[in-house]
Amino acid sequence: MKQILLTLLCAMAAQFSFSQDTIRVKAFDYNSQTRDTTVAFPSGTDTYRQIIMLYNMRCKGAQVSSGSNRNLGCGEWDYSCNTYVEDSTRTDSLLATTAEYTIEGFSGTTYRYKETPIFDFYRNSTITTQVISSSGKDTALIGFESTTTNVGLPSSLDGIPTKIQHLYSASELSNAGLSAGDIWGFNTDIVSNNITIEDLRVNMKNVSEDSLSLANTSNDISQNVYSSAYSFSTGINTIQFHSPFVWDGTSSILVELSSSKTTGLEDLRVQSTRQDTSRSIVSRDKNFIQFNGTNYVESQSYDGVMGSQNRTCEAWIRTTGTNQEIVGWGKNANGQKWVFRTNTDGSLRVEVNGGGINATTPVNDGQWHHVACVLDGTNVSNINLYVDGNLETIDAIADLSINTTSETKLRISRGINNRYFIGSIDDVRIWDIALSGTEIQELMHKRVQSTDVNFSNLKAYFRFENISGAFTKDESSTASDIDIYGTENVGQFRATTLFKDYLYVPNRLNIGWITGNYAVTNDTAYSYDQIAQNSNIVKRNRIVPAVNTLNDDAIVVSEEFQRWNADNVENYFNESGELLETRSVTADGSLETGQLEYIRRWPSRLEIMSFVTPYGIGLDLGPDGETWAFDMTDYTPILHGNKRVFLARGGQNQEEMDIEFLFIKGTPARDVLDIREIWPSQQITANYTQILNNTYYAPTDFSYDTDAKALKLRSAITGHGQQGEFIPRTHSYTVNGAKTFDRLVLKECADNPVYPQGGTWIFDRAGWCPGMATDVAEYDISEFISDSEKINLDYTIDAGEGDSRYIISSQIITYGEYNHRVDAGISDILAPSNKIEYARDNPVCSTPTVEISNYGSDTLKDAIIEYWINDETNKKEIKWYGDIAPSASAIFYLPVEQEIWSTARSTNNTFHARIKLVNSQEDEDKSNNEYSSTFDLPSVFPTSFYLFTRTNNAGNETKISIRDQWGTVVFSKDDFNANEIVRDTVTLGLGCYNLTIEDSDDDGLSFFANNDGSGFFRVMKLGSGIVHNFNNDFGKRSTIKFTVQHPLTVKDKQVDLGLSVYPNPSNGKFTVEGYDLSDANCRVLNSLGQVVLSQQMDIIGKQQLDITGNPTGVYFVEIEKAGLLWKQRIILTK
Secondary structure (H helix, E strand, C coil), X not given: CCCCCCCCHHHHHHHHCCCCCEEEEEEECCCXXXXXXXXXXXXXXXXXXXXXXXXXXXXXXXXXXXXXXXXXXCCCCCCEEEEEEEEEEEEEEEEEEEECEEECCCCCCEEEEEXXXXXXXXXXXXXXXEEEEEEEEEEEEECCCCEEECCXXXXXXXXXXXXXXXXXXXXXXXXXXXXXXXXXXXXXXXXXXXXXXXEEEEEEEEECCCCCCHHHCCXXXXXXXXXXXXXXXXXEEEXXXXXXXXXXXXXXXXXXXXXXXXXXXXXXXXXXXXXXXXXXXXXXXXXEEEEECXXXXXXXXXXXCCECCCXXXXXXXXXXXXXXEEEEEECCCCCCEXXXXXXXXXXXXXXXXXXXXXXXXXXXXXXXXXXXXXXXXXXXXXXXXXECCEECCCCEEECCECCECCCEXXXXXXXXXXXXXXXXXXXXXXXXXXXXXXXXXXXXXXXXCCCCCCHHHEXXXXXXXXXXXXXXXXXXXXXXXXXXXXXXXXXXXXXXXXXXCEEECCEEECEEEEEEEEEEEEEEEEEEEEEECCCEEEEEEEEECCCXXXXXXXXXXXXXXXXXXXXXXXXXXXXXXXXXXXXXXXXXXXXXXXXXXXXXXXXXXEEEEEEECCCCECCCCCCCCEEEEEECHHHCCCCCCEEEEEEECCCCCCCEEEEEEEEEECCCCEEEXXXXXXXXXXXXXXXXXXXXXXXXXXXXXXXXXXXXXXXXXXXXXXXXXXXXXXXCEEEEEEECCCEEEEEEECECCCCCCCCCCCCCCCCCECCCCCCEECCEEEEECHHHCCCCCEEEXXXXXXXXXXXXXXXXXXXXXXXXXXXXXXXXXXXXXXXXXXXXXXHXXXXXXXXXXXXXXXXXXXXXXXXXXXXXXXXXXXCEEEEEEEEECCCCEEEEECCCCHHHHHHCCCCCEEEEEEEEEECCECCCCHHHCEEEEEECCCEEECCEEEEEEECCCCHHHEEEEEEECCCCEEEEECCCCCCCEEEEEEECCCCEEEEEEEECCCCCCECCCCCCCECEEEEEECCCCEEEECCCXXXXXXXXXXEECCCCCXXXXXXXXXXXXXXCCECCEEEEEECCCCCEXXXXXXXXXXXXXXXXXXXXXXXXXXXXXXXXXXXXXXXXECCEEEEEEXXXXX
């Protein structure tokens, strides 16, 4: 895309406001809250010589982002920010595919299935014990109160698996008369209700603790002493162990009772004793939710914790996957989302869009883990991550201020970025306070209740016990239930494997430990509970065409049925949940998922600008921002009437945007008959494989307007992904199979005028640089116009690898005849200029540079160009000779004429250039002949100064040079060593100079992403003080233009040129001495102002003058050089 690159909106206003021939249309301004709007473009029959888009960008609130507040101003990262105009009168279409069969939870191509469920089998062991003989039987009774409780034994009439742990301290055991040795059972007193616990298991363990803590529950009580059904009845009931538990005489005894199946009418009530310490806990936990990569859960009304408020997210998870979201909510914009997920290595990560923090411990080992993230502050750096109650070591952090904003409500799985979870999740809790590490350890195994401290701060709590239909109950203070989207897969715990959801129980089971000498026989029988594995919902799709509409072809489900994946196996587990064996299953059939082709459709969307936002940390674009201007004349057909204009691809909210269109009335060089994208652009980001196999950008026939006289192919390509962004590749367009246009897509970024930036801004990239417009290539394909009114176009890439993705816009512009034969114009001023694009080479004090464009059908051979600064009466004129083809441009360096600078002011300067004659005749269209640019004056240096340089580790990469206004090198140094400090004194005469520091490796004196260390470069006064301080992170080069001793200013300004006259008084012969007297004019005037001597000076150093023969008295010596005047009084004596 050709850029005319105007800098200041006020300059544009001054240029066009006099004749009132420009229509201004605003799309967005810095206060706009949207980047998607309908713009009312001119809709009449007026024609426009040119349409210009002013593209203004400012950091948010004109503020500057920092390392601690990474999105305060400009956004931290570089993002594509492309501008599109939508034309609803035309349709973009794209051939797409979808699976003929979609199978929830299955991602392969061949699905082997069973028509009946596949089961997992869980073993139950029933050990029938018969006492052969016993002697010395005794009972040690602990607990004397007659308080009844229904949680002393694990009766579960409601079918919820139950596990109870009771702890009996060593002192209690000893006081009860129990001695070290074998325990063969216990007695308990049933107060009421007769029930049968079908699968009672009793496990025991010697422990050192004398109380229980939920922060350190024991799940390894491995010695089983009872495993059978037991029918309890009122009175004393004896549990006879099948093998003795050996008490060591000094430890406490922890007994664990569990059951999943109970028959009876009411809960069992037993005798118990209230405890003043925590010696009994109970867990009742049945369900957890299973995610298959397609289902997720979303709150009906809860948005999540907002702003920068402290928060805690907890969950129990079991997975083998990576890069999947556990919980998340908010808006997918800088700092405005909150996502808690697993990272690519299986560790934990919290990200907020533009910032994030990574842990180190993998949690994707297929085991249950408690995970938590805590925000205690306002930045990402204030986040702590926990795994199984342990504070994580942080692996990486990208700090950013947090301002979570409502948009997507709380989700479990999927999240904001469609990273679905695969595995199991339970006990999700969201708090609006920052829990401490101690609190997390205490709560991770606990069921939270409404009577708990901080319950009012619990804003979401999902145990997935109360699932009804497609929603589950929220047990927090918010009480916002959640909906299940996709398959409702619910897993179930077994009592023996419960490990969480514990509550303290105030009453402990009264128990009588039975000791003695026993001889027993045991008979073990096994049974299995079978639990069906999750099924797959299979849907068969068909396509319903939607031709002649803007709608996609419809994908409708023609049939739906349930199947089980025959590639799964039957799993057999023991009582502790350990896998015993697996058995394969025989498939009942198979089906191929297949592919169906269908058409996607959108209103036509033309990309009018491809831009990439800058890295924002430390970047200051000023209170008014920076302005780029782009020629939109080729888009005349679409910039008409009401059109949707929107920015997309991620960077649209990184900065504040102000976009305005200027419609300059007049006759264009050629009428633009049409402009269209060859292939859809906005809807696609293509991997290189999709380009090579023609999934996207397949060869196509393109029909053009019947009145076409010229065709132009315009291409904007940007590469993305690790291999696509930094590796240049050759992209090719082939027209009618006859002509191929090859282009190496590479843009050098180290000379970027928007610098320094916060990231890797100096690295060359595929077609783009941060903070710049994308490179655009244009090809004239008019030779292929024929009676068929159609051309064939094919696009491809030479190769690719890894993550190589491309955003591609390919457009055909159709033109009519040229409207003028002889028509030239000044299309740009490169120098002097305040334009951001030319900032590295401005301000200047010599060699104005302009761009001349040929808008007519005749080749441009010559032109007379007038140019001036501020005052047209001081204009200069030059005749240009060259050879510019129609629609082409050329750069012209105007000759150095110091007189034009004489009308420069200290501020508010404007440079003008105007074409007077073209090809020795009048221009047929004079409206585009004149162009102007605002500019600032260059710096003023003293005659003598020194260059103060400290090199970095790569001193050999550094070169410093000074050139005068004719390009002659007057100082050069490139023999630097590493890490040295160098002072070079420089003395210069009057004139204009260019001081440049270069780095041959394009990474400046300081850059964060290399091993070169840091240096600096300054211009210093000989006495003390800094004349100019160069930014050390300058990439390829940094340049400053300056004048010596004097500014560019008016001619009659008297200045000190550093000259001296001696002797004074004089007998008539005296010497003028200075550094450079060449090209200076000297006059000596008497007291009446009469010239007594006029002489051209042409030497360097000193020159003798002679005014002998004149009367004695007072005389004045005037030296004029480069428009500056120096005066000195001299006395003539005899």
